[in-house]
Amino acid sequence: MAMPEPVLHARGISKFFPGAIALDDVELALYPGEVHALLGENGAGKSTLIKCLTGAYTRDGGTITLSGTEIDPRDPLDSQALGIGTVYQEVNLLPNLTVAENLFLGRQPMRWGMVDHRRMRAEALEILRDYGLEIDPGRLLDSYSIAIQQIVAIARAVELSGKVLILDEPTASLDHDEVQLLFSVIERLKGRGLAIVFITHFLDQVFAISDRATILRNGRVVGTRRLADVSQTEIVTLMLGRQLEAATHHRAQSEPGELLLSLKGYGKRGSIEPFDMDIREGEVVGLAGLLGSGRSETLGVVFGVVAADQGKAELRGRPLRISNPREAIRNRFALCPEDRKTDGIVGDLSVRENIILSLQARQGWHRPIPRARAEEIAQHYVKALDIRLASLDMPIRLLSGGNQQKALLARWLATEPELLILDEPTRGIDVGAHAEIIALIEDLREKGMALIVASSEMEELVAYSSRIVVLRDRRQVGELTGHEISTKSIVEAIAAEDAA
Amino acid sequence: MMKSTLRRVTPQIVILALVLAANFLVFPGFFHVEFQHGRLFGNLIDVLNRGAPTALLATGMTLVIATRGIDLSVGAVMAIAGAVAASAVTGGAHWTLAVLMALAAGAACGLWNGLLVAIFRIQPIVATLVLMVAGRGIAQLLTEGAILTFNDPGLIRLGAGTIAAVPTPIWLWIAVACVTGLVIRRSALGLLIEAVGINQTSSRLAGINARVLLIAVYLVSGLCAALAGVIVAADIKGADANNAGLWMELDAILAVVIGGNSLLGGRFSITASLLGALIIQGVNALILLSGMPVEFNLVIKALIIIAILVIQSPRVRHSLYLLRASTGPVLRERPSRAAPRTRPEKGQS
Numbered sequence: 001m002a003m004p005e006p007v008l009h010a011r012g013i014s015k016f017f018p019g020a021i022a023l024d025d026v027e028l029a030l031y032p033g034e035v036h037a038l039l040g041e042n043g044a045g046k047s048t049l050i051k052c053l054t055g056a057y058t059r060d061g062g063t064i065t066l067s068g069t070e071i072d073p074r075d076p077l078d079s080q081a082l083g084i085g086t087v088y089q090e091v092n093l094l095p096n097l098t099v100a101e102n103l104f105l106g107r108q109p110m111r112w113g114m115v116d117h118r119r120m121r122a123e124a125l126e127i128l129r130d131y132g133l134e135i136d137p138g139r140l141l142d143s144y145s146i147a148i149q150q151i152v153a154i155a156r157a158v159e160l161s162g163k164v165l166i167l168d169e170p171t172a173s174l175d176h177d178e179v180q181l182l183f184s185v186i187e188r189l190k191g192r193g194l195a196i197v198f199i200t201h202f203l204d205q206v207f208a209i210s211d212r213a214t215i216l217r218n219g220r221v222v223g224t225r226r227l228a229d230v231s232q233t234e235i236v237t238l239m240l241g242r243q244l245e246a247a248t249h250h251r252a253q254s255e256p257g258e259l260l261l262s263l264k265g266y267g268k269r270g271s272i273e274p275f276d277m278d279i280r281e282g283e284v285v286g287l288a289g290l291l292g293s294g295r296s297e298t299l300g301v302v303f304g305v306v307a308a309d310q311g312k313a314e315l316r317g318r319p320l321r322i323s324n325p326r327e328a329i330r331n332r333f334a335l336c337p338e339d340r341k342t343d344g345i346v347g348d349l350s351v352r353e354n355i356i357l358s359l360q361a362r363q364g365w366h367r368p369i370p371r372a373r374a375e376e377i378a379q380h381y382v383k384a385l386d387i388r389l390a391s392l393d394m395p396i397r398l399l400s401g402g403n404q405q406k407a408l409l410a411r412w413l414a415t416e417p418e419l420l421i422l423d424e425p426t427r428g429i430d431v432g433a434h435a436e437i438i439a440l441i442e443d444l445r446e447k448g449m450a451l452i453v454a455s456s457e458m459e460e461l462v463a464y465s466s467r468i469v470v471l472r473d474r475r476q477v478g479e480l481t482g483h484e485i486s487t488k489s490i491v492e493a494i495a496a497e498d499a500a
Numbered sequence: 501m502m503k504s505t506l507r508r509v510t511p512q513i514v515i516l517a518l519v520l521a522a523n524f525l526v527f528p529g530f531f532h533v534e535f536q537h538g539r540l541f542g543n544l545i546d547v548l549n550r551g552a553p554t555a556l557l558a559t560g561m562t563l564v565i566a567t568r569g570i571d572l573s574v575g576a577v578m579a580i581a582g583a584v585a586a587s588a589v590t591g592g593a594h595w596t597l598a599v600l601m602a603l604a605a606g607a608a609c610g611l612w613n614g615l616l617v618a619i620f621r622i623q624p625i626v627a628t629l630v631l632m633v634a635g636r637g638i639a640q641l642l643t644e645g646a647i648l649t650f651n652d653p654g655l656i657r658l659g660a661g662t663i664a665a666v667p668t669p670i671w672l673w674i675a676v677a678c679v680t681g682l683v684i685r686r687s688a689l690g691l692l693i694e695a696v697g698i699n700q701t702s703s704r705l706a707g708i709n710a711r712v713l714l715i716a717v718y719l720v721s722g723l724c725a726a727l728a729g730v731i732v733a734a735d736i737k738g739a740d741a742n743n744a745g746l747w748m749e750l751d752a753i754l755a756v757v758i759g760g761n762s763l764l765g766g767r768f769s770i771t772a773s774l775l776g777a778l779i780i781q782g783v784n785a786l787i788l789l790s791g792m793p794v795e796f797n798l799v800i801k802a803l804i805i806i807a808i809l810v811i812q813s814p815r816v817r818h819s820l821y822l823l824r825a826s827t828g829p830v831l832r833e834r835p836s837r838a839a840p841r842t843r844p845e846k847g848q849s
Contacts, residue, residue, distance in 0.1 A: 303705075305705065324704075325704060325705050325706075325707055326707045326708075326709060328707075329707035335705065337705060342699070342701060342702070343701050343702055343705055344702055344705070345699070345702060346694075346695045346698045346699045346702050346703065346706075347698060347699065348694075348698045348766045348767060349691075349694060349695060349698060353691055353695075357691075357695060357703075357706045357708070358706045358707050360688050360691060360692070361692065361703075361706055361707035361708040361709075362707055363688075364688075365687050365688045365689045365692055366687055366688075367688070368686070368687050368688040368691075369688070411706065
C-alpha cells in the first residue's frame with residue numbers, strides 16, 4: 001500500500017539508564033493522518049520513548065527526522081516549537097486561569113502593550129469550535145470536566161505544534177461518554193492530517209480509534225501492526241511475550257475446604273463493576289488482567305479500602321458489611337498492598353514495630369504488646385520467612401524490597417488471618433525472595449488459609465492458583481478452573497472479544 | 501529504654517547546660533536558691549516557673565506535630581480558658597468548677613480542631629488558624645473587652661501559690677508531662693501516633709483508626725492549652741483576652757523543634773520538647789539578666805535560636821559526623837554521584 005513519507009521517523013533510538021537498557025534500537029514511523037497506538041506493559045519503554053522524542057530525556061543513540069529534516073529537541077518546549085505536542089493524563093494546564101488564557105498563555109494577542117482579552121476570547125471561541133466544543137472561554141478551566149480540560153490541552157498543543165500530537169493515557173480518568181467526545185476530537189485532527197500517538201492500557205480503545213500499533217517489550221520493538229489485520233489475542237501475546245503454547249505448570253493441590261467468603265454483585269461505581277466471587281478455605285483465587293483492568297480495585301473493595309456501594313457479602317454464611325480496613329481486619333482479613341512504599345511500610349518505624357503494627361491496631365491502644373512479646377513475634381517471622389536484617393530495631397525503609405515485602409507478610413501473618421489478600425506480592429523483588437514468597441503462598445494454602453492473589457506474572461498465577469478470575473476494563477470477564485488454567489487460556493480470556 | 505531516651509535528648513541537655521552557664525556568666529547568682537516565707541526563690545526556680553505555660557503547650561504540641569500536624573490555636577485557647585475561668589469565679593462558681601469549665605472549653609476547642617483536620621481533612625495549619633484568629637475574639641466576648649479581674653484565692657493559688665515550697669505551676673507542668681508521657685509510652689498510643697505521622701495511608705491499611713487518633717491529639721493539645729491559660733490568668737489575677745497567650749503558639753512550636761522533633765511528623769520525644777521549652781525560658785532569663793536594653797530582647801532571642809537550630813540542622817550534623825569519621829580509623833569512600841553507565845552493547849547511532 002502506497003504510504004506517504006512519514007512525518008516523524010525515529011530510528012535506532014537507544015536509551016541507557018545506570019544498570020539497565022531502557023530502549024534498544026527502537027524505530028517508530030508516524031504518517032500524517034494516522035492514529036498510532038504505542039502498546040506495552042509497564043516498564044516496556046513507552047514513556048521513555050516519548051521522553052526521548054520530546055527531548056525530556058537525552059537519547060543515547062538514534063536519529064529523529066521530522067518532515068524530512070533531522071531534529072534534536074533539547075527539551076519538550078523545543079520539540080513543541082518544532083511541531084511535536086504532548087498531552088499527559090494529568091492535564092498540565094493552569095486550572096485557575098480561564099480557558100482562553102490557557103490556550104494563549106505565552107502568546108496572548110496584545111493591544112497597546114496590554115493583553116487584548118476580547119480578541120483572545122473571540123479567537124479561543126473559534127479554536128474551540130474547531131474541536132466541537134461550545135463552551136465559554138472566559139470561564140475558569142477548573143469549572144469544566146477533566147474531559148473538556150483534556151481537549152483544551154490538546155487544542156493548545158495542536159495550535160502550538162501542529163504536526164505530531166502525543167496523547168499519553170488521555171482516557172485514564174474519563175468515563176465512557178467523555179472517551180467518545182475525545183475520540184471525535186481525535187478523528188477531526190486525523191482529518192487535518194496530524195500524526196497522533198495514542199498511549200493507553202485499554203485495548204478496546206486501541207482498536208476503536210487506532211490505525212496501527214507499535215508494541216514494545218523490555219525496551220525493544222516487538223512488532224508494528226495494522227490493527228485491521230490482527231486480533232486482540234495477537235496483540236496481547238506480543239505485549240506479554242508469552243508463547244500461547246506454553247505448557248501448563250498448574251500443580252496438583254489438595255481439595256479446598258469450607259466456603260469462607262461469598263460476594264454477590266459486589267462492586268463500587270467508578271472503581272470496579274459488580275462481580276461475584278466465592279473463596280474457600282485452602283484455596284488461592286488468582287486475579288489476572290492487564291494493568292488498569294481492575295485487579296487492585298477488586299482487592300480494594302473486598303478489604304474495604306474503598307467501601308462497596310452495591311452487592312452483598314457473606315462470611316461463613318453470615319451477612320457481612322465491610323466499609324473500612326479496620327472492619328476487614330476484625331473479620332480476619334489481611335491485605336498486602338501493591339505499592340509497598342506508599343501503602344505498606346511505615347518507613348521510619350523499626351522492623352519490629354512494622355511487624356506488630358496490625359496486631360497492635362486490632363488489639364487496641366490500651367492493650368500494648370509488651371516489648372518482649374513483640375520481639376518474640378518479630379523474631380519468629382524473621383526466622384520463618386528468612387528476612388535478612390541487621391537488627392529488628394533498624395528502620396524498615398533500609399531493608400531491600402524483597403525483605404520489606406516479607407516483613408509486610410509477617411505483619412499480616414501475625415494477625416493470623418483467615419483470608420490473605422496479596423496484590424502483586426512478587427513485584428520488584430529479587431529472584432530468591434520471589435521463589436520464597438511463591439513457596440509461602442502454596443504453603444499457606446495447604447494449611448487451609450484462603451488467599452486472593454493479584455499478579456501480572458501469569459506463570460506465577462498458573463502455578464499456585466486454584467481458580468483464576470480474569471479481569472478486563474474493570475470488569476470480570478472470565479473464570480478459569482482446574483484444567484482450564486494455563487497462561488494460554490488467561491491470555492485468550494483477556495483478549496476475548498467483548499460480548500457486551 | 502532509659503539509656504536510649506538519654507541518648508535522644510543529649511543535644512538538648514548540652515544546649516540547656518550552655519544556656520544556663522551563660523546565665524551564670526552574666527549573673528553569678530543565677531544558681532542561688534533561697535528558702536523564704538515557705539517558698540523557694542531564685543532564678544533557676546523562676547525559669548522552671550515561668551516556663552510552665554510553654555512547657556504545657558509543648559507537651560500537647562509534640563503529639564500534634566508527631567501526627568504531621570500543627571496547632572496554631574493554643575495561644576487563643578489559653579485566652580479562652582482564662583476568660584472562662586475568670587468569668588466563672590466572678591459569677592460565683594467554686595474555683596474547682598471554674599477550672600473544670602476552662603478545661604472543658606479547651607477540650608471543646610481541641611475537638612473542633614480535630615474534627616476539621618481528621619474528618620474534613622483541612623490542612624492543620626489552616627484548620628487551627630481559624631481558631632487562632634476567632635478564639636481571641638471569643639475570649640474578648642467573654643470578658644466583654646475588659647481585663648476581667650478576680651480575687652478567688654483558690655484560683656490564684658494555681659498561678660502564684662506553692663506546694664511544698666515549690667511554685668504550683670512547676671508541679672502542674674511536670675505532672676501533666678509525666679501523666680501524658682506515661683499514658684503514651686505505657687500504652688500503644690505512642691507507636692500508633694508515630695505510625696500515623698509517618699505514613700497515614702499505610703497506617704489506615706494496617707487497621708489503625710487514624711481519625712480518632714488525630715482528634716485525640718488535638719484534644720490533648722486543647723486541654724494543655726486550657727491549663728496553661730488558667731495558670732497565666734491566675735498569675736495576674738485576671739483574664740486579659742488581648743494578651744494572654746499572645747504568640748505563645750510560636751514558642752510552643754519552637755520548643756518542639758528545638759527538642760529535635762521533625763515537623764514532618766513521626767518519632768517524637770516529649771522530654772526533648774520540655775527541655776526545648778526550658779531552653780527558651782533560659783534564653784529569656786539570659787536576656788533579662790544581661791541587662792541589655794529591652795529593645796534588643798526579641799532580636800537577641802532570634803539570634804540565639806537561629807544558632808541553636810543551625811547547630812541541629814542536618815547539614816551541620818552531617819559535617820560533624822564527617823569530622824568525627826575522618827579522625828576515626830575508617831573513612832568510608834563516599835559513593836560517587838553518577839553511577840557508571842552500562843555499556844552500550846550495540847554501538848549504533
